[in-house]
Amino acid sequence: MSEADKQLLNPEKWVSLYADYLFNYTISRLNDKDLAKDLVQDTFFSALKAKENFKGESSERTWLIAILKRKIVDYYRKINSAKGKAEVRMNFYADGEREGEWLEERVPTDWSGEIDKKIENQELAVVLEKCIADLPEKYGMVFRMKTIQQIETDDICKELDITTSNLWVIIHRARTQLRKCMEENWFKN
Amino acid sequence: MKLTCDEATAICDKNQYNEASLWEKIRLGFHLILCKRCGLYSKQNKVMSTCYQKLKDAECRKIPILNQEEKESMAQKLKAKIE
Numbered sequence: 661m662s663e664a665d666k667q668l669l670n671p672e673k674w675v676s677l678y679a680d681y682l683f684n685y686t687i688s689r690l691n692d693k694d695l696a697k698d699l700v701q702d703t704f705f706s707a708l709k710a711k712e713n714f715k716g717e718s719s720e721r722t723w724l725i726a727i728l729k730r731k732i733v734d735y736y737r738k739i740n741s742a743k744g745k746a747e748v749r750m751n752f753y754a755d756g757e758r759e760g761e762w763l764e765e766r767v768p769t770d771w772s773g774e775i776d777k778k779i780e781n782q783e784l785a786v787v788l789e790k791c792i793a794d795l796p797e798k799y800g801m802v803f804r805m806k807t808i809q810q811i812e813t814d815d816i817c818k819e820l821d822i823t824t825s826n827l828w829v830i831i832h833r834a835r836t837q838l839r840k841c842m843e844e845n846w847f848k849n
Numbered sequence: 850m851k852l853t854c855d856e857a858t859a860i861c862d863k864n865q866y867n868e869a870s871l872w873e874k875i876r877l878g879f880h881l882i883l884c885k886r887c888g889l890y891s892k893q894n895k896v897m898s899t900c901y902q903k904l905k906d907a908e909c910r911k912i913p914i915l916n917q918e919e920k921e922s923m924a925q926k927l928k929a930k931i932e
Contacts, residue, residue, distance in 0.1 A: 671927065671931055672928070672931065674927065675920055675923050675924040675927060676920070676924070679915055679920050679923060680914060680915060683914070683915050684912065684914075687912075687913055693913055697915070697919065697923075700923070701923055701927075704923070704927050705927070705930060708927065708930055708931065751855075752854060752855040759853065760853020760854055760855040760856060761853065761854050761855075762854050762886050768886060768889045768890045768893055769889075770889065771893065771896075775896060779896065779899055779900060779903065782907075784900060784903055784904075785903060785904045785907040785908075788900055788901075788903075788904050789904065806866070807866075807901045807905075808901065808904060808905050808908060810905070813866075813868060828859065828862070828863055829859070831862055831863070831866075832858065832859040832862045832863075835862045835865075835894070835897065836858060836862075836890075838897065839890070839893055839894065839897055842897065842900065843893075
């Protein structure tokens with residue numbers, strides 16, 4: 661690469677050029693405006709500090725996104741760490757003779773009534789959003805990436821540094837929890 | 850061959866993204882013949898997938914953005930560090 665092809669950094673212009681892009685990227689994963697804003701600001705600070713490491717081989721934007729991605733995985737690790745780790749409620753017996761069977765109070769019950777109408781109701785999104793927000797953060801984050809953002813399984817695993825089986829366990833727990841939440845708050849109320 | 854309800858519904862969830870293997874689908878099918886509870890879960894799971902799609906569509910229409918004020922404050926804080 662010749663010197664002329666090298667990209668240069670222009671920190672004064674970062675916010676106007678990339679803030680929206682980085683913000684959208686973050687919000688699609690975390691769905692929390694304030695948090696997303698903080699991570700983007702933090703990305704700019706880190707980038708400024710690491711300015712000397714920029715080789716100019718990629719574009720400014722690619723470089724900033726790489727820094728943001730590390731912030732996101734750090735955040736995921738934080739919410740996944742043992743300290744203050746929140747778990748979803750159990751839906752199945754975890755051990756004993758009935759291990760893997762439905763817990764009686766969590767067994768799906770018939771929704772009956774006008775399901776089709778309820779699906780078309782505009783309010784659905786509001787109630788569902790609330791059910792997702794009630795999930796422990798880690799579950800909400802992975803669930804949203806997979807189901808709402810529809811990011812490929814491999815890409816999510818790479819991005820968050822988790823295994824495929826780990827991802828499916830999270831999705832399974834999130835979905836059983838959401839089914840129950842929607843049963844109580846939407847389909848049977 | 851035999852699955853617990855926990856395992857069966859886990860496959861059922863994976864299958865909602867078309868990512869369950871053939872063998873998993875066969876085992877799930879057998880379980881569903883015998884288990885009414887998971888049968889109902891499976892039926893409702895399809896409804897839930899439709900709900901998730903609705904939510905996705907609703908979200909696509911209202912993407913949150915940073916307003917000018919927020920961007921200016923961001924730029925200010927960054928500028929303070931540059932100097």
